Amino acid sequence: MKNYxxxxxxxxxxxxxxxxxxADGEKIAVFTKNQTNPYFQAFRLGSDSAAKQMNASTTHYVxxxxxxxxxxxxxxxxxxxxxxxxxVLIPVDYKAIxxxxxxxxxxxxPVVNATDRAESGNFVNWVxxxxxxxxxxxxxxxxxxxxxxxxxxxxxxxxxxxxxxxRVNGFKKAIEEAPGIKxxxxxxxxxxxxxGLQVMENLLQTYPKIDGVMAANDAMASGAIEALEGxxxxxxxxxxxxxxxxxxxxxxxxxxxxxxxAPFYQGxxxxxxxxxxxxxxxxxxxxxxPPMVVEKxxxxxxxxxxxxxxxxxxxTIVK
Amino acid sequence: MNNxxxxxxxxxxxxxxxxxxxxVVMICIVLSLLTEAFFTTNNLLNVLRQASLLFLMASGLTLxxxxxGIDLSVGANVGMSACVAAVVMTNTGSTTLGFxxxxxCGMLIGIGNGLxxxxxxxxxxxxxxxxxxxxxxxxxYFMAGTTINGFEKSFRFIGSxxxxxxxxxxxxxxxxxxxxxxxxxxxxxxxxxxxxxANPIVARLSxxxxxxxxMLVYILSGMAAGLASLVFLARLxxxxxxxxxxxxxxxIAAVLIGGTSLFGGVGTMFGTLxxxxxxxxxxxxxxxxxxxxxxxxxxxxxxIILSVFLDLLFRRKASS
Numbered sequence: 001m002k003n004y005x006x007x008x009x010x011x012x013x014x015x016x017x018x019x020x021x022x023a024d025g026e027k028i029a030v031f032t033k034n035q036t037n038p039y040f041q042a043f044r045l046g047s048d049s050a051a052k053q054m055n056a057s058t059t060h061y062v063x064x065x066x067x068x069x070x071x072x073x074x075x076x077x078x079x080x081x082x083x084x085x086x087x088v089l090i091p092v093d094y095k096a097i098x099x100x101x102x103x104x105x106x107x108x109x110p111v112v113n114a115t116d117r118a119e120s121g122n123f124v125n126w127v128x129x130x131x132x133x134x135x136x137x138x139x140x141x142x143x144x145x146x147x148x149x150x151x152x153x154x155x156x157x158x159x160x161x162x163x164x165x166x167r168v169n170g171f172k173k174a175i176e177e178a179p180g181i182k183x184x185x186x187x188x189x190x191x192x193x194x195x196g197l198q199v200m201e202n203l204l205q206t207y208p209k210i211d212g213v214m215a216a217n218d219a220m221a222s223g224a225i226e227a228l229e230g231x232x233x234x235x236x237x238x239x240x241x242x243x244x245x246x247x248x249x250x251x252x253x254x255x256x257x258x259x260x261x262a263p264f265y266q267g268x269x270x271x272x273x274x275x276x277x278x279x280x281x282x283x284x285x286x287x288x289x290p291p292m293v294v295e296k297x298x299x300x301x302x303x304x305x306x307x308x309x310x311x312x313x314x315x316t317i318v319k
Numbered sequence: 320m321n322n323x324x325x326x327x328x329x330x331x332x333x334x335x336x337x338x339x340x341x342x343v344v345m346i347c348i349v350l351s352l353l354t355e356a357f358f359t360t361n362n363l364l365n366v367l368r369q370a371s372l373l374f375l376m377a378s379g380l381t382l383x384x385x386x387x388g389i390d391l392s393v394g395a396n397v398g399m400s401a402c403v404a405a406v407v408m409t410n411t412g413s414t415t416l417g418f419x420x421x422x423x424c425g426m427l428i429g430i431g432n433g434l435x436x437x438x439x440x441x442x443x444x445x446x447x448x449x450x451x452x453x454x455x456x457x458x459x460y461f462m463a464g465t466t467i468n469g470f471e472k473s474f475r476f477i478g479s480x481x482x483x484x485x486x487x488x489x490x491x492x493x494x495x496x497x498x499x500x501x502x503x504x505x506x507x508x509x510x511x512x513x514x515x516x517a518n519p520i521v522a523r524l525s526x527x528x529x530x531x532x533x534m535l536v537y538i539l540s541g542m543a544a545g546l547a548s549l550v551f552l553a554r555l556x557x558x559x560x561x562x563x564x565x566x567x568x569x570x571i572a573a574v575l576i577g578g579t580s581l582f583g584g585v586g587t588m589f590g591t592l593x594x595x596x597x598x599x600x601x602x603x604x605x606x607x608x609x610x611x612x613x614x615x616x617x618x619x620x621x622x623i624i625l626s627v628f629l630d631l632l633f634r635r636k637a638s639s
Contacts, residue, residue: 035459035460035463038465041463066459159613185609187606187615188615192561193555193557193559193562194372194555194562194565194566195565197554197555198369198602199606201365201369202365202602202603202606202607203606203607203609205356205357205359205361205362205365205603205607206354206356206609219559222468222555222556222557223555226479226554226555226556229479230479244465245468245557248468
């Protein structure tokens with residue numbers, strides 16, 4: 001597979017993975033939120049892999065300014081003119097995307113919604129994972145490793161943000177199911193590494209015995225690792241994101257596990273759903289990924305760089 | 320001319336400092352009464368270490384604020400300098416080159432800010448805000464959402480090491496405090512910086528090279544940010560684009576709570592240290608008491624406003 005890069009407009013970079021031209025070569029436009037978060041990079045690679053397997057091709061539209069709503073809406077206008085066979089859409093903002101979705105619907109282009117649910121519009125389906133069950137699975141992994149006994153703290157992300165609320169609730173559910181686990185504190189670290197470190201340092205002053213830490217993202221989990229090492233204390237740590245850094249930390253035995261929203265798989269199955277629906281094959285209304293946990297036992301699956309992975313078969317996930 | 324400096328320095332600054340220290344002591348007493356975990360050697364060192372990162376960023380900012388300017392790019396500077404130093408260190412394996420590149424990057428950014436303010440005569444708020452975006456853009460582009468982890472033990476010493484049982488960042492903070500105080504109080508440069516902030520026209524007429532002094536404060540602020548970035552890096556063992564971002568506003572707040580005027584000409588390094596301590600103590604106390612996160616922001620806001628308001632009240636009394 002060759003990768004060509006064209007400068008489409010002054011604002012939009014188009015990366016075009018050219019498969020061989022088959023009769024079924026659908027042209028899929030994929031919209032993601034930014035170039036900065038590795039999550040979307042993995043999603044794009046998953047989408048490319050699926051398209052390649054099904055003899056279709058993808059074109060990526062990413063705002064040059066991360067998470068720019070006007071840029072995403074502008075790119076949708078441009079794409080509609082080019083009439084792609086279908087669109088995979090991760091909206092930058094679930095509400096602000098509405099007029100864009102309406103234009104896509106009016107143009108009669110089939111569209112799959114991925115990762116973040118758009119507020120309204122007609123979609124082929126929704127493909128994603130949910131924060132609650134991902135956090136819950138990571139929390140359960142911690143509870144299990146502690147044999148259901150011990151003191152834990154939660155490092156929260158940004159208070160009031162829906163994703164964080166769901167993650168914290170997922171952690172708490174895991175704790176409630178284990179009567180031997182005591183939640184000492186649940187303090188915000190705003191998804192920041194430094195704040196995670198400092199909040200953890202402060203908590204270590206108050207509590208002489210902390211056995212487990214549940215962090216709402218991997219950056220704060222890394223901060224907690226540093227705080228524990230600095231204080232010469234030990235605790236089991238789980239994070240969320242399945243980032244490269246977390247995989248390294250788990251391999252080194254510094255971190256127990258990380259909940260993962262499977263961005264590569266999301267890219268695969270969003271794109272497969274779209275192509276299947278275009279080819280009149282059945283597609284479920286929703287594909288919700290079972291929560292995945294990166295830990296020692298499953299580490300091998302995550303040690304592969306996203307660009308070396310390939311999509312699993314449709315039937316392995318969709319029954 | 321010398322009378323002007325004397326007047327500025329002696330007016331009520333000593334009393335002000337005393338008052339601020341009183342606030343710190345009061346917070347400490349309250350926290351000691353509320354929880355046993357607070358007044359322990361470990362926790363006090365912990366507070367000082369956390370305050371030291373904030374102080375390093377705020378020390379350079381103090382100089383900028385003394386000239387009635389502001390440096391909004393200080394957090395973005397820390398982010399970019401940290402990433403540059405991290406890239407250099409991982410590629411060359413040399414801690415020395417890492418140091419040079421981190422501080423050098425901070426200094427270059429300071430030169431950029433200084434030129435925007437003096438040569439283009441942009442208001443510092445706009446110049447450094449623009450610089451913030453430029454630095455974000457460059458850093459995010461080069462890092463592409465990745466982080467660089469794992470540095471040598473010898474390097475990590477400056478962020479997470481101990482010397483005679485005291486964390487190394489506290490020593491660095493002390494050196495900055497002492498050098499900064501001597502520089503502002505006793506050097507001719509320091510006195511001229513106060514004069515520029517108090518009244519740039521009078522300063523110029525009295526023969527102070529205003530533009531050169533402005534250049535100097537932005538360069539020093541940039542260098543302080545560059546050095547802070549190295550301590551951050553050594554402490555976190557990880558470089559990412561937005562590493563210092565969450566401390567930009569707290570650093571500005573520390574300077575202001577420390578009694579430095581937003582309008583220039585008034586303030587001390589020691590005051591800034593106290594400002595950094597107040598901010599750190601409040602958060603440390605609330606975490607130790609495990610106060611709900613929803614109230615932490617609220618309480619921080621109230622304490623910031625209260626401490627500055629009480630200070631103003633005190634100053635008005637002192638001057639009447």
